[in-house]
Amino acid sequence: MDSSIFINITKLIKSQLGLLEFCVLQLIQDKNFKTLDLLLNNQIELREIENCQSLSDFAPNDEVIGEQVSNLIRDLENSGWIKITGDDLLKNLEIRQKFIELVESNDLVNRIDDVEKWYQEYRDLFKVIPGARVGIMGSRQAVIDRLRRFLKEHPQVTKEQVLQGTRRYIATESPKYVMNAEYFLYKQDQFDKTTRSKLEAVLEDFSERIPNDYDQTRNI
DSSP states (O other), X not given: OOOOOOOOXXXXXXXXXXXXXXXXXHHHHTTOHHHHHHHHHHXXXXXXXXXXXXXXXXXXXXXXXXXXXXXXXXXXHHTTSEEEOSSSTTTSEEEOHHHHHHHHHHHHHHHHHTHHHHHHHHHHHHHTSTTOOTTTTOOHHHHHHHHHHHHHHOTXXXXXXXXXXXXXXXXXXXXXXXXXXXXXXXXXXXXXXXEEOHHHHXXXXXXXXXXXXXXXXXXX
């Protein structure tokens, strides 16, 4: 699981939240509950240490730390940032529209609009496949529409991640079985009629198997 947290400082300031609270909301939005658990327990413990007169006075108390975590989560719910959906506070949390609108509004619109500037770069990755078959690049408009849809449904994914994930897929798949550029983004199953994204599966796979390498693609 990727443990990186990427913070938009402008959005942080606009939210008027503390850094810890903003990071918590970002992790809930990304559904990264494992990192959320680590972050909260670590940071709350540090706060307890800071409240001591000296480090020698500090004695870790899981009950106190647990109470502080609970209070922080409930404060975020009372402020309208999240919704608690179950008894386990760190596994039953949903982000509310208030935070989504704050962090995604202008950024997401701009990134979706920018697709027309780089969609051809994405399509060109497919034409260099050895023995590439006719139609491997997909249609221009279908690729643009599906890239826009993918970014809208996966607001945390960047252009660089899309391109890097595509390169990895092409490099590891047999040329004969590489999907064309539009189907790689979304394709409807002919049997159950559900629409699936191979790119989504590839990005999830790489983030879980090689988090350090995958994380570097975010900073290209």
